Amino acid sequence: MPTVGTPALWIAFAVLIVVLLGIDLGVVHRKAHEVKVREAAIWSAVWIGVGLAFNVFVYIAFGVERGLEFTTAYVIEKALSVDNIFIFLVVFSTFAVPPKQQHRVLFWGILGALVLRGLFIVAGTALLARFHVVTYVFGGILVLSGLKLLASKADHDVHPDRNIAVRLFRRLVPVTKAFHDHHFIVKQDGRWMATPLLVVLVALEASDIVFAVDSVPAVLAVSNDVFIVYTSNIFAILGLRALYFVLAGALNRFHLLKYGLSLVLVFVGAKMIAGHWFKVPIVISLAIIASLIGGSVVASLAWPAPARHREGKLGA
Numbered sequence: 001m002p003t004v005g006t007p008a009l010w011i012a013f014a015v016l017i018v019v020l021l022g023i024d025l026g027v028v029h030r031k032a033h034e035v036k037v038r039e040a041a042i043w044s045a046v047w048i049g050v051g052l053a054f055n056v057f058v059y060i061a062f063g064v065e066r067g068l069e070f071t072t073a074y075v076i077e078k079a080l081s082v083d084n085i086f087i088f089l090v091v092f093s094t095f096a097v098p099p100k101q102q103h104r105v106l107f108w109g110i111l112g113a114l115v116l117r118g119l120f121i122v123a124g125t126a127l128l129a130r131f132h133v134v135t136y137v138f139g140g141i142l143v144l145s146g147l148k149l150l151a152s153k154a155d156h157d158v159h160p161d162r163n164i165a166v167r168l169f170r171r172l173v174p175v176t177k178a179f180h181d182h183h184f185i186v187k188q189d190g191r192w193m194a195t196p197l198l199v200v201l202v203a204l205e206a207s208d209i210v211f212a213v214d215s216v217p218a219v220l221a222v223s224n225d226v227f228i229v230y231t232s233n234i235f236a237i238l239g240l241r242a243l244y245f246v247l248a249g250a251l252n253r254f255h256l257l258k259y260g261l262s263l264v265l266v267f268v269g270a271k272m273i274a275g276h277w278f279k280v281p282i283v284i285s286l287a288i289i290a291s292l293i294g295g296s297v298v299a300s301l302a303w304p305a306p307a308r309h310r311e312g313k314l315g316a
Helices: 007-028 037-062 064-094 099-130 133-151 164-172 196-220 226-238 240-247 257-274 282-302
Strands: 185-188 191-194
Touching: 007 099, 007 226, 037 064, 037 226, 037 240, 064 196, 064 226, 064 240, 064 257, 064 282, 099 133, 099 196, 099 226, 099 240, 133 196, 133 257, 164 196, 196 226, 196 257, 226 240, 257 282
Parallel strands: none
Antiparallel strands: 185 191
């Protein structure tokens, strides 16, 4: 099936994203402030609504097959993004980012992710198109990632301040000791210096590269259409900031979600490997993925984690 991403459609999509981001940062969040749960919930619903509206457009314009591919890719990316939210929480806690500056740094972090994910997706689809063996490599990565997550001890042993990108940045760029409101760089003693807020941004971008290694192949297992893969990825990512402020205080409640996510990775990886001999219909793939994720969420709420595990860690 040919790609649905015509030049005109790519331009229209780019304009839509620029307008949405402009409204977000330039109008709604023009002044830095602490984002409350109610505000975040409203914006989370808005971003999900926009993503679903675009999904409806894909269904109408390009048919059920492409529409289901978008839906499945969106669900996978949205579910895997929960780990991104955990990383946001760890990074902000580690660097003691003031609450009113968190939305701004997340905005620029998400903006960087749009570019990085685009590069990953273009490279991934190009490799898949040219070298069929890459299909098995990507599938193997997903299966191993899923098994690793399944066998993990639930402790997210994450130390963003020790990240190699952060350490290299601090070695090469002078950094101020204190935050300076929403500024990423300031001039002190006659020279320009980075603020800790810029270090936080570097940490967020570095973590997204790590997550892209799993999420991009997972979505490529659903569709080989660059437009479907990228747009579903972007709409899922755009709602991450709002979702973070909604779920930040409740991540520990979803202690069984990691099992659902690990099984999703194993499933899509196995589907990718076996695709040459057996093709799983997209509607069945969507049903299996939704059941695994939904089931783990329901199970988490039905059987809460013991109190000793409720220390803000995702997975118990």
